[in-house]
Amino acid sequence: MVMLTARRYFSAEGIDVDPEAECAFFSSLKMRNGTFKLTRLSRFAAVEEAIRPIIRERAGSIGQVLDVGASSGLTTIELVDFLQAEGASPRVIGTDLFVKAHLVEISPRLHVLADDEGWPLQYDLAGRPLRAWVRRLDYFTLTFVPLLLGRAVLRGRLAREIAEGRSMPVRMECQALAGRNIKLVENDILVATPEFVRQFDLIRAANILNLGYFRAERIRTAIANIFSYCRGPGSLLLVVRSHGQDHHGSLFELLERGDVAVRARIGKGSEIEPLILGRTSADGGRRA
Ligand SMILES: C[S@@+](CC[C@H](N)C(=O)[O-])C[C@H]1O[C@@H](n2cnc3c(N)ncnc32)[C@H](O)[C@@H]1O
Structure with missing residues (x-):
């Protein structure tokens, strides 16, 4: 090609x-921060298969969705199509540091x-x-x-x-985004965004919170921001990292009092699961 x-x-x-x-x-x-806009068509078919039962069960409560590090928005469109096929009618915002x-x-x-x-x-x-x-x-x-x-x-x-x-x-957005009801906005996941606080029922962070891209400290900051963007108990967070055709990720659910549970694992699970489950009270989590 x-x-x-x-x-x-x-x-x-x-x-x-x-x-x-x-x-x-x-x-x-x-990009100048060392990340790539790398994305692929139908990249997350296997991930969708793994989380389908939970998404189907929760479809009615998935109103607002955030896709962090959305690149050109291509996989954001695929996420919307997947959620709609499972019965959700989400309003979706894709964010990327560089649009x-x-x-x-x-x-x-x-x-x-x-x-x-x-x-x-x-x-x-x-x-x-x-x-x-x-x-x-x-x-x-x-x-x-x-x-x-x-x-x-x-x-x-x-x-x-x-x-x-x-x-x-x-x-830097894909052509297919035209005419879709998806907003792609510039936003840095490392910087707290007040208008996102307590807004989202489902947040996806795919191929962005990678230890290969960011040091653990920065990932902790991103995690704290992401959990502050969750609407509340019951909100879901999907973190995935792809290695070619393979994916390793975890679907988390925010519980009462800032606790977090893993609801599904894809492959070996997310490499940052320990950082998410071990959040301290300073980051909005319970463990100190
Ligand atoms: C590898 S792409 C992932 C694209 C898509 N999520 C996927 O998995 O196909 C990573 C994206 O994260 C964006 N990015 C890098 N640093 C970021 C930050 N601090 N906040 C938000 N987006 C960021 C990059 O511009 C890039 O588009």
């Missing part, structure tokens, strides 16, 4: 982009997709896509040199072009 350039993708308004190509495009983007981006023309042969602060996400070199991030192999092939130099040289220029309005603002 030929990788899409951002310029081609975002100028494709009115044209249906192949969903696989769209997924590959978003998945190739690495807004900009296309900047540096020269007729060089266009760059950059985040709000001018951090390059993808280069378009005469119509050919080039990743802006460095992978391990690049240190052996010395490809890291032009990549790091390019970023260092371009970052200031990109930030200036964006600040002075010489860019095309775009939203």
Whole structure:
């Protein structure tokens, strides 16, 4: 499959982009905090199978849903379809730290997709896509040199072009989100958001609260925020991490007095289960 350039993708308004190509495009983007927009079509079919009985039983009480780290919103749509098929009629908000981006023309042969602060996400070199991030192999092939130099040289220029309005603002969301009743908003799960407090009956955090992405301390902060966003006892939290086709996750339920119980496990369960079950009273949990 030929990788899409951002310029081609975002100028494709009115044209249906192949969903696989769209997924590959978003998945190739690495954000400035080290996380990827990596997502996949029908990624959570096996996870849905594992939690289906509980969701079916609770469908009537699942009104507000939050999908944390939703990337382009593709799997958020699939989550909504799953919940609706089980009888729920949820209002859904997907959040991601990086939704807004900009296309900047540096020269007729060089266009760059950059985040709000001018951090390059993808280069378009005469119509050919080039990743802006460095992978391990690049240190052996010395490809890291032009990549790091390019970023260092371009970052200031990109930030200036964006600040002075010489860019095309775009939203990193999938085409299928248009016409769906799902809000995709920029939000940092590490920063408490007062308007989310006690709002949600079901929260999903898929492939975001990974120990590979964040240190345990930051994950504890995210967990505290997430539990404060739960409506109250009975609210559900699904945490999943995918390894290729395999998933390891846990479905938690918030109980009275801040206690939490595991209602289902997928694979080996979530790697952050100990952090969730061992929350202290300082994070809104009971254990001290
Ligand atoms: C690997 S993707 C997961 C996408 C989707 N949930 C899935 O599993 O297919 C991780 C997403 O988390 C977002 N992200 C990273 N740090 C975040 C933060 N602090 N708050 C909210 N979203 C964040 C990234 O921008 C990226 O889109």
